[in-house]
Amino acid sequence: MKIQCKNCLPKEGIEVPDFNEPEKQKLSELKIQSPILAMKYIVDYYKLSQRDAKYITTHINKIHDRCNRCAYDKLGGEYVECPRCGSLNFNWQTDAKTLHTR
Ligand SMILES: [Zn+2]
């Protein structure tokens, strides 16, 4: 799946794997714990470049429905552009994020 964020390079966006639910859960946990771990995991398990791994990690939001960049909190959808700042968010609904919110 091709994704794009107008605030990030490369401008043309990148290709991301179709993550399944357990993978979304795992990546959300890692991102909340440590973005560096999440990046390393993506490079090791999905054989992606550092650049793509960083792009993905950056866009996983820590709190469901909330934009990582400007904290707008009514995103909705899974791969969404924030209506306020235009940033892309991987707005996966996972337990990791729910727990983090509490
Ligand atoms: Zn971005």
Ligand SMILES: [Zn+2]
């Ligand atoms: Zn935003």
